[in-house]
Amino acid sequence: QVALVESGGGTVQAGGSLRLSCTASGRIFSSSVMGWFRQTPGKEREFVALIRWSSGTTYYGDSMKGRFTVSTDKAKNTVYLQMNSLKPEDAAVYYCAKGHTFSSSRGDYNFWGQGTQVTVSS
Secondary structure (H helix, E strand, O other): OOOEEEEOOEEEEOOOOEEEEEEEOOOOOOOOEEEEEEEOOOOOOEEEEEEEOOOOOEEEOHHHOOOEEEEEEHHHOEEEEEEOOOOHHHOEEEEEEEEOOOOOOHHHEEEEOOOEEEEEEO
C-alpha cells in the first residue's frame, strides 16, 4: 500500500513559479517511476513529467521542456515539480503517480494522489 499526497498548489501570475510536492507514505522501491500528470475540465489527463527513482533519469512532455523540473528527495520520500514561466494554459489539477514502467501513459501507473489545484492568472 502506497499513499501519495500532493501539496504546493495555488494561484500565481503568468510568468511566475510554483513548486509542487508529492510525499509517499509507503515504500518507494528503487525500480519505481514517479510521474506527474495534469487535467482540466473536458480534457484527458495529460502527461507532464516523470523521474526514475533509482537513477534520477527524467522525461518531460513537449510543452513542459525548459520550464518544468522534476526531482526527488529520497530521505523525505518526496518528489517535486518545479514549475517556472507559468502560462495560463498550465492551469489544471496536478496529480502525482507511482508506477514501475518508464512511461508517459497514465495506464502504467498504479497509485495516484488526490491532486492539487494550480491557477495561473494573466
